[in-house]
Amino acid sequence: MTRNKLKKKSLINQRELWIMLIPVILYFALFKYLPMGGVIIAFQRYSPFRGVAGSPWVGLEYFRQFFSSIYFGRVLRNTLMIGLFDLAFGFPAPIILALLLNGIQNKPFKKATQTVTLLPHFVSYVVVAGIALNMLSPSTGVINAFRMKLGLESIYFMQESKYFWGIFTSLRIIKESGFSAIIYLAALTAIDPTLYEAARCDGASRPQQLRHVTLPGIIPTIVIMFIIKVGKIISISFEQVLLLQNDVILDTSEVISTLVYRRGLVNADYSYATAVGLFETFVALVLVLSSNAIARRMKSESSLW
Amino acid sequence: MNRPSGKMELFWTIAVAAAVILICAVMLYPFLFTISASISDPDMVIRNQVTFFPKGPLSFEGYKILFRNERIWQGYANTIFYTLFGTGVNLAITILAAYPMSRRGFNGYRFINIFISLTMFISATGMMIPLFLVVRGLHMLDTRLALLIVFAAFPYYIILLRSFFQQMPEEMFEAARLDGASEFTILLKIVLPLSGAALATIGLYYGINRWNGYFWAMIFLRDETKQPLQVVLRELIVLASMGEEMDASLNRGGSNAEVIKYGAIVLATLPIAVIYPFIQKYFVKGATLGSVKG
Numbered sequence: 254m255t256r257n258k259l260k261k262k263s264l265i266n267q268r269e270l271w272i273m274l275i276p277v278i279l280y281f282a283l284f285k286y287l288p289m290g291g292v293i294i295a296f297q298r299y300s301p302f303r304g305v306a307g308s309p310w311v312g313l314e315y316f317r318q319f320f321s322s323i324y325f326g327r328v329l330r331n332t333l334m335i336g337l338f339d340l341a342f343g344f345p346a347p348i349i350l351a352l353l354l355n356g357i358q359n360k361p362f363k364k365a366t367q368t369v370t371l372l373p374h375f376v377s378y379v380v381v382a383g384i385a386l387n388m389l390s391p392s393t394g395v396i397n398a399f400r401m402k403l404g405l406e407s408i409y410f411m412q413e414s415k416y417f418w419g420i421f422t423s424l425r426i427i428k429e430s431g432f433s434a435i436i437y438l439a440a441l442t443a444i445d446p447t448l449y450e451a452a453r454c455d456g457a458s459r460p461q462q463l464r465h466v467t468l469p470g471i472i473p474t475i476v477i478m479f480i481i482k483v484g485k486i487i488s489i490s491f492e493q494v495l496l497l498q499n500d501v502i503l504d505t506s507e508v509i510s511t512l513v514y515r516r517g518l519v520n521a522d523y524s525y526a527t528a529v530g531l532f533e534t535f536v537a538l539v540l541v542l543s544s545n546a547i548a549r550r551m552k553s554e555s556s557l558w
Numbered sequence: 559m560n561r562p563s564g565k566m567e568l569f570w571t572i573a574v575a576a577a578v579i580l581i582c583a584v585m586l587y588p589f590l591f592t593i594s595a596s597i598s599d600p601d602m603v604i605r606n607q608v609t610f611f612p613k614g615p616l617s618f619e620g621y622k623i624l625f626r627n628e629r630i631w632q633g634y635a636n637t638i639f640y641t642l643f644g645t646g647v648n649l650a651i652t653i654l655a656a657y658p659m660s661r662r663g664f665n666g667y668r669f670i671n672i673f674i675s676l677t678m679f680i681s682a683t684g685m686m687i688p689l690f691l692v693v694r695g696l697h698m699l700d701t702r703l704a705l706l707i708v709f710a711a712f713p714y715y716i717i718l719l720r721s722f723f724q725q726m727p728e729e730m731f732e733a734a735r736l737d738g739a740s741e742f743t744i745l746l747k748i749v750l751p752l753s754g755a756a757l758a759t760i761g762l763y764y765g766i767n768r769w770n771g772y773f774w775a776m777i778f779l780r781d782e783t784k785q786p787l788q789v790v791l792r793e794l795i796v797l798a799s800m801g802e803e804m805d806a807s808l809n810r811g812g813s814n815a816e817v818i819k820y821g822a823i824v825l826a827t828l829p830i831a832v833i834y835p836f837i838q839k840y841f842v843k844g845a846t847l848g849s850v851k852g
Contacts, residue, residue, distance in 0.1 A: 264732050267665050269741035270658035274670060277655040280710045283696075284689065285677040291688030301691075350581065356574040368838060369582040372589075375830050375841075377770035379788045380823050383795035384588045393816055395591055398606045427585055435842055459570040488681060492773045496796055510683040517687040518777060527687045534684030541679060 295528035315528035324512060331418075332508040335494070336486035338422040344482055346430045348475060351437035352467065356459075367438075370431030382496035385424055386411060411497075414505040421497060421506075425490070436478065437471055444470035477548050484544025488537050509533045589827075596620055596820035603816045620817030624825060633787035634825075636702075640775075640786050641768040644706050648764040649757060651711040652719055657745050659716075660723030661731070678713045690777060704778045705786075715760045722756040723749060759840040769830065791826050795819045 295315060297308040319325055350370060357363040373381070388395050389410040397407040410416050448466045457465065491510035498506035507515075509529060517526025590610065595603050599614025607613045624630050655674060658664050689708070698704040726749065734744045750757070772788035779785050 264735045265661055265663045266735075266741050270661060270664050271666060273654045273658050273741065273745075274666070277651055277670075277711070278673070280651055280707070281673060281677060284692065284708050284710070285680070285685075287692050288685045288688035289680060291691060292684065294688070294691075301694075353574055353578050353581070356570070357578060358571065362575070366578050366582055368835060369585055371838065371841070372831070372834060373585055375766055375770075375834055376827055377772065377788055377791075379770075379772050379792045379796060380827055383791065383819065383823055384592055386796060387816075387819065388588065388591065393604060393606050395606070395609060398609065427588075431585070458566055488683075491683065495773070496792070510686070513683055513686050518690060523687055523691065530681075530684040530686055534681045537681040537683075538679055 292527055292531050292534075294524050295531045297524055299524045299527075301523070311524075315525045316532065318525065319529050319532065324507070327504065328507050328509045328512050331505055332487050332489065334418055335421060335489050335508060338418050339425060339489065340482060340486060342422050343426050343429070344479060346426045347433035348437055348471075350430050351434040351441060351471075352463070354434065354438060355441045355467070367431070370434065372431070373428045374432035376428070378490075378493045378496055381424060381428055382493065385420070385497070389420070411499060412501050414502045417498070417502050417505045421494065424497075425493070437474060440471045440474040441467065473551075476551060480544045480548045480551070484541045484548075485537075486540065487533065488541075589831075592820050592823050596817055596824050598817065600814045600817045603820070617817070619814050620819075620821035621825075623814060623818055624821050629782065629790050630787070630822065630825070632783055633785060633790035636784060637769060637786040637788070639702070640705055641765055644709075644768040645761055645765045647706050647710050648712075648715075648768075649761050652716050652760060652764075653745070653750070653757075655711065655716045656719035656723055657741075657749060659720045660726075661741075662728060674713045674716055693778065698778075700779055700781050700784070702779075702784055705775055708774065708778075712764075715763065719753075719756060719760060722753065726752065755840070755843075758837075759843055762837050762840050766830070787826055791822055794822050 291305070294305060294308070296310060296312060297305070298311050298314075299305070299308045354363060354367060354370070357366065387393065389397075391397055391407045391409040394410075396410075401407055408416075410420060444467065448470075449462060452462045452466050487509070489508060489510075491508070491514075494506060494508055495511050495514065498511065510533065513526045513530045513533070516522040516529065591608070594610065594612045595608045597616050597618060597620075598608045598612045599617050600619055602608055602613040655670070659667060659670055693699060693704050693708060698708075730748060731744060734748055739747070770788060772786070772792055775786050776789050776792070779789070
């Protein structure tokens with residue numbers, strides 16, 4: 254036993270492996286852990302000239318400022334609402350898409366449609382936002398052109414607060430459904446085909462097969478994905494919101510992360526923005542850890558069957 | 559019970575096909591419209607006459623102006639630079655982290671695993687300001703280096719590659735070690751040549767990220783000659799659509815302003831659209847890799 258262990262040990266050169274890890278450790282230390290430590294400026298009145306060591310401590314002042322400002326309620330509501338919209342509409346969309354794609358029997362057609370639905374995922378946010386803003390424009394936008402042909406008046410979509418959540422969610426669905434559907438398609442192919450044969454022999458129609466064979470087969474995946482999604486409810490795609498929002502519709506489009514960007518990187522209000530960011534990190538962490546714990550538990554339970 | 563009637567079967571087959579075609583149409587339409595608008599008569603575009611296909615005499619006015627524009631070319635060249643070298647840095651760090659972690663008996667496994675995995679739980683929003691201050695403190699603002707090394711690796715891909723390496727037969731490593739090969743030799747001569755598909759998948763994910771990224775490039779780089787295409791594009795199409803000032807050199811287009819925007823979108827997306835059908839299978843593989851292992 255010990256000899257075996259010794260032999261194993263000599264077959265691996267620990268020192269060389271550590272040398273390989275030097276750039277890795279440096280990278281994570283410098284650009285992950287150093288910024289993590291840097292969040293202490295949320296408790297300081299940080300001045301770039303004095304640095305972290307020389308700036309005065311102010312305790313929770315910036316947190317108090319944030320919680321008592323009108324921004325707190327607003328960004329919390331917008332962040333949660335956009336997250337809930339995404340959950341209500343963005344979550345079922347890829348499942349429906351996967352079920353539809355799975356229902357196609359013609360192989361080349363199936364492949365072609367998957368290629369098309371996956372494509373928007375690889376297009377940049379800037380391009381998606383650019384196309385959307387152009388298509389929604391009141392003067393040259395094709396959507397308003399359609400409306401005018403139907404005798405309706407043209408709407409300035411990006412200047413009216415009430416449309417923002419819907420527009421953002423629609424774009425996300427178009428961009429990401431194809432990609433999110435992959436995981437459900439994988440689950441669907443794992444369903445035993447003899448189950449379908451048996452169902453057909455029993456006279457089950459397509460909707461009945463869907464209800465009694467297909468859905469039960471992918472329910473575990475759906476549940477796990479749902480829990481993970483709930484855990485990420487406040488971590489909405491910040492870059493996409495930033496590209497679509499403008500000053501006129503900030504009341505519905507300002508979310509926690511864009512507030513951090515505006516106050517911190519635009520106005521150089523570093524301590525305040527870091528405090529807001531730290532608040533977000535804390536809430537996001539609690540959500541992710543609890544959803545992970547639930548997902549893990551469900552996974553181990555479902556694997557028992 | 560009866561067998562389902564052939565009529566109903568046919569109905570459902572057609573219904574599913576129709577729904578899928580409709581979804582594909584919705585997803586493809588914005589691209590079709592953009593391409594059509596970019597080669598339509600500029601006046602037709604401004605008067606909102608283009609719906610599906612190019613209207614008026616085909617015009618490449620927008621592309622002509624774009625091809626003469628230095629910022630677009632500079633942006634293109636910068637993006638190619640950041641994508642090539644950035645992906646190179648990404649893969650190097652990912653491999654250097656994944657290989658030691660995959661070696662059975664490595665005494666630092668627990669430490670490195672926690673050290674890397676922990677960073678996955680920290681939200682990007684919370685790190686935004688401190689990360690910016692760190693980069694500024696290192697005097698790396700406005701340098702190309704910042705963009706290359708600040709996002710040198712994603713923990714998720716390190717873990718994916720580690721799992722891949724771990725599936726290789728242990729005897730292979732032992733034999734190589736007994737022959738006196740160093741860990742570096744094993745990595746370079748044995749492991750990497752066998753990892754083509756995994757490295758292609760991960761490299762493509764990193765590469766697309768590099769090609770499409772705009773936010774940190776916008777924050778780190780003030781110098782226009784260093785900015786990637788997406789930052790130029792954002793100024794050109796997103797800010798211009800919001801009524802803000804457009805880049806002066808391109809605004810001279812006058813009535814061509816709209817076709818220029820559409821042309822720029824086409825130019826920025828074309829490379830991805832062209833290579834995408836060939837690399838699609840790697841992406842599908844990558845998206846399901848993590849889930850299969852649980």
